[in-house]
Amino acid sequence: MNGVRGLLGVAVCTGLAGCAAETGYADLEAYLDAARTQATVQLEPAPTLRPVPTLSYGASALRSPFQLPVGASVADRQGAAVPGMNDPARVREPLEGFDIEQLQMVGTLSGTAGSFVLLRGGGVVYRLRIGDYLGRDQGRIVAIGDSRVDVVEVVPDGAGAWLERSRTLALKTHS
Template sequence: MSLPRLDFPTLFYNAAKWPLPGKVLLGCGLAGLVLLIGEAAYLSSSRERLHGFEVREQTLQQQLAEKAELTSSLEARTDQFRAMEDKVTGLLRQLPGQSEVPALLEDIARLAIANGVWVEGITVLDEEPRQLYIEQPMQIGVTGGYHDLAAFVGALGGLPRVVTVQDVALGHDGALLRLNMLAKTYRRTTQSAKAREAFDPAQPLVYTPSFVRDPFQAPGLQVTRVPGRPALAPDLARPRGLLEGMNIDQFKMVGTLSLGAQAFALLRAGSRVHRLTIGDYLGPDHGQVTAIQEGSIHLVERFPDEQGGWLERPRTLVLNVNS
């Protein structure tokens, strides 16, 4: 048995005579066929382009949000940049237009005298140009007691000009300590016709040896130091004694001696023992003995300050229990 062949031309020719449901079914079929062909030919590529536009839209919206946030903080960032620019300009104005090395050497010598240290040598090295300034390095070697050296280095940071200290090396030099360091001062790269404006320098670190132990001495040999206070100038025309040419840290108290009502302190420096009484002088800072006790000797030292005046400070040498 064979199925009858479907004659499509005859079928469509007679479609006008079909009942209404058949016509509707045929119309839906033709419409679906047209939609499938249109989808394949046109709509698929358009839909892909639409998806690409949607992704791009999301990216642009994200960038817009980021730029809007940046714009909202632009004024604050501008104020911050201007403040930083003014600060850099102010720092550059603090730098001198010339090297001013002679004046700096005078300041270093003055600070050394004020703090009781000896300047062994200063070597001025070649200048090192930078982008905004020029460095002037100097190799400095000083000798003195631990607290004196610390106070000297701290005083360098309080100078009106900018001075930094680097490559610090500390070692023994007999009974004293020797400090070698690289100090740098700075100046502007170009000469400015505008005078330097007044500025408020940063608060320098002031070294106060009170209650600070010298790590290079045993606890029983510590020297008590306190900051100086204003005082009258000493008699600079007075002949200086032999013991005033030696650093006070070179002396060790080894005992006391009494002759009647007069008390003497016995101080040893190297292999020699010296005898002092109240009123005698000791050390380079016009140190005068004010009191002698069994376990200590008390002095008052006078030294110049940074303003041309004089300061005084008490100093105590304790008995060397190992003597």
């Protein structure tokens, strides 16, 4: 064990002696001396920060738009059912499988049988009249014009009731 300690002591002394020797750091020392003697760089002072005016929210005392008005309950809002809504006896029409944004109005037809609108959905052109359903939100055609068709959809209002929303499909030219 003494031999190992002696050998370790010789290795440590040799290593320390190598660190003390001058091994070519003259260029580094010259660079550091030049950097120390140069004039110090003056930095401009940091800009002063002007205070930002504080704003207070003025509508904090008002009712949240996501809450029911005082005195109204969800049961009161669900009282009136929208006609034709979720009627299990009504046969679903082919265009009720499409979103209304996927449908294009491509023309109209008028004759003794009445006015019809031509709508393209899924690469097929369908002939519909006032009262026909289309779209996934139970849209119902309420008016047909030469260049547009008016649709009323039934959508949930987020509070358990239903609202009617008007939509218009414009004639798609060059189709």
